[in-house]
Amino acid sequence: MSDPWDGPAGQATRSRSARVPGQRVAEPDGTRQPGGRAAARAAARGRGGTRGHRARPVGRAKKVLKGLGIGMSVVIVVTAGAGWWFYEHLNGNIHSLSLDGKGGSEKADAFGRTPINILVMGSDGRTNAADCKLGGGCSKTGVQTGSNADVEMVVHISADRSNATVMSIPRDTMTRVPACKDSESGQSTSGYYGQINSALQYGPACQVATVHQLTGIPIDHFVKLDFSGVVKMSDAVGGVPVCVSDDVYDTYSHLKLSKGTHTLKGEGALEFVRSRHGFGDGSDLGRTISQHIFLSAMIRKFKSAGTLTDPTAVYGLADAATKALTVDDGLGSVKKLISLAADVNKVPTKRMTFTTMQTAPDPDNKDRVVVGPGAKTLFATIANDQSLTTGSGKKSTAASATAKATTPAVPASQIAVTVENGTAVTGRASAIAAALTDQGFSSGTTTANAPSPATTTTLTYGTDQKAQATTVAKALGLPTSHLQQGTGTGLTLVIGSDWASGTSYPGGSSSAAPADTKTAVGGAHASTADQAKACAKVSPYKTVSLNGVAMTPAQAYAAARGKPDSDD
Template structure:
């Protein structure tokens, strides 16, 4: 979610990581998980004293997007609607490196969603941006203050590791003309402690998984995973399917659904100590924009989404077509992509014509 994205094996045209319907369905589930995560925080906040959960503010890492990007940004929506850029990342730093048999370092982000919450906050639309999309990266500033020049035909998921999250936000805003009101990043590695805090997560696999790279060794059937096994599970790629990122993404989404189901089973209101532990681990896995970087603000934002039913969320993949120069990469398809972003900018219903993606035959 570590080698730079540009050094990973290039996907096969027959099953591009950006175009198939499997990741499209999976990202819909992943978007629902983000909504459920926010609602879990709201529930957790009600189960412990204010003085305790306010002390968790320091766990949530904040990124000052406004400062990093400056004033060169699209206008906010003309309504009370909101747009949130959500990234799923996987850090290989620190103690987590010991669990990585491949001995790679750094962090990457292979899951990117623009979650559009229209005025009224009664529904949500998640727009997935394929990781292999070629985009123009604007001039950006790294966290150390160094400038990175604009570049054309950059693979989308390379921007996070090479320049940082603020540049991902700026890239999405410039390619779409849509202002991102908030940024939320969820670190899969950060869930290791959370899994141990809730006593493990139960998953069922329909085939044996033996992956020497991640260290995961499971037989087909139902298993109760501890934190270390859970981290191996979400990192497994070579032990499932054809060894591509599609199989790993599917496992990550399966795990996240199982994790949220497990949290919902916990007696959050009846066990303040356990609730605090769960909230502590969950907030430690989050990075947000500075406007959401406190538990109180994040819980308030989660409460504002109470009317959104995750099961009714609509997911749209950014319409893409195979690149004419490199058929293993995709580019935004026109005029569909422009129609899609125009509808989001005006907080209007997205026309069916804007949902058709030539790369998937949809």
Template sequence: MGRRSRVLKAAGLTLAGALVLAVAAAGWAYWHLDNNIKSVDIDNALGDDRPAKAVATPSASASVSASASPLPTEALNILVLGSDSRSGKANKQLGGGNSSGARSDTAMVVHIDAGRTKATVVSIPRDTLVTRPSCPLSSGGSTAVAYGAMFNSAYSVGGPVCAVKTVESITNVRMDHYIEIDFAGFAKLVNALGGVTVTTEQDIDDDKSHLHLKAGTHHLDGKQALALARTRHGIGDGSDLGRIGLQQKLVKALLEQMASTDLLTDPTRLYSVADAVTGSLTTDTGLDSLTGLMRLGQSLKSLSSDHVKTVMMPVVTAPSDPNRVVAKEPAASRLWESLR
């Protein structure tokens, strides 16, 4: 065999080896990301005792052949919870404390209009007093109905299933999906995106969340962004209502950061972001795969932060406790009706 043939054979073997390694790496990455996602079978747990599903609106692509797999365009309601986990080394380093439980300190109902080009994000204050319904427990049995319970107690006593059932009971809106992101995972996501830029309208001086910012525009890393999402003692009257305003700013800022980051041209960062997202998520079984999440993401490609409206469920001070709130009627009912 001549020298040229030996060189070509060696080059071919090297290329073939590189392709095999690339395919193996891609396969492992997909498996890893897919297995990152934790899930809860909420539909099976709650059965048929739920608000009716919204009637799907036929899309212009409905006549496209099934093989084309058109992206879904019907309206969606997604319950998004921020789980303030208190366990694990990473969470403790971020201020999680020493206890082993978790709290749903952030709750948002995300309504995506039919067509997937507009969205409304409704925050539910954690200090809202509600009637918490009886919820099934994974260990068997069920919780008791609780009157005048704090909204975020639903997650504490019955996990995601009870959180969804409680939201559906107070809104009469069917939650099509459930997404929970944990304490440390949120910070990791922000870091993977290269930080997030937020403008605050007042000084923030909160020793409990370890956040100290002057009014103005700031580029925050993951730890700072998490502190911003958690802070409430250094703004306004120190209630949860002031924190909700900051969380809504942060949501829109994150959407803008993701839109401005060309992840497709940076595979390393794309993997880092995907790993951060999937590794921190708990979803319902309808979204518990990389394919399901990607399909949801692709269906939202025309949704920009400019078309995301953030509001808070209308509330008033609870007659029984000046440190708690209750839904303000009929404004709250009108808001939920608009999302059905």
């Protein structure tokens, strides 16, 4: 669709250069051509005053019409010019950076459609005076350089735009950060093992590469938002309604609310999304859930009647968004951002699923976490463009965005395969085993060398394990003619010389294993964006401190009666 400002602006430019119809044209000596209105008046006088008198109303009408025409032209020019100015103004607000191909690439479905995966990052940077004031911590250091990604969400929009999944990655997750170099600051790293949110210090593209490496999910785009950005966006939508299950005062983020529903704007909204001591167990895990409640409410506000049809509201949103966001080059224009918003708007709220990556305690640090059971299945579900809800909005037992599938007798996460290399190519078994675990198969999948060279790839299964073998074969594109029942137990895949490269069997038609929704959302705190009555669960533990005394957030609220609430 053409940009709404393109047409009028182009017409206005042409109208300025065109000669007005009926304009007088002077001769070289400065004399006027005979005729025209002067000649007509003279002729009228020669014919008598009566006829000349009758002609006056016609002259007035012409003047009125000409005046209206000029007025309309001015309105058109001014309106078109304003539209073009707004368009250029919004484009000028946008700050975009290159991803440098670090996020991988999406695969099209059978109809040529591709899903969209966006990494949304909330930066904790105090890189300007406004963010220092909002985030605090600059009294000793002053304005800082660098930042961490304290909020990370992978936003997946399906290829057919029928569903979406939002997966939060806790900031305390330990992982491997790859070699990176920030295109703006020049700061670089050769790679290290550390907290996932620290990758942003080497630029947004590095944070994208780290998440892609951890999850296997291709990341097409990124959106980065700072403290002041949250304030601007919440103000632009007129506030976001949220609910808390009890009185809460987080003495760290300064969020203070009484039990019930509140509409938060500006700094109050920022305090809510930053609060990690007020909700859940007082960790980043509880914060991701409250952030999902906030985002669900904001999405419902965007979709509510009138929000996206009011030109003033739309401009306010666009102006706030373009000022607040840093994006990749693929989203670096108003047209592209509008197109993305339209794609999101196509997805019903009941089919937008919010999840948090499953974690387990880091054995080396009790204050950190690592990827937990079920997370690889959740990763695979997103990477394979599979939905976590059905068309009715209920949790899916096995739904794909583009194809119907039946639930396997045994979930993929419970299927372990012994992969043996029967080729002369080093690493073939490891490559296939990795492809299986990336699709959500059990981490108990192992590798070995085949007892002897094999010319044909075979998948041998034990008694009553044909269903599992079929699921494996489908995931790898291995024809069923390569399956055979053995006398032992378990599944053994022998890679033959007929499959010397790649992770999909040559000539086969591989497709992702059916979505194992139960495992994908198990422990992921799944919710959908239509749950308007959801309340953030206030922590029952002594997670905050007031005047040096440890308290629960509700106790702190009662003890700080004199402090105004965040929605005042």
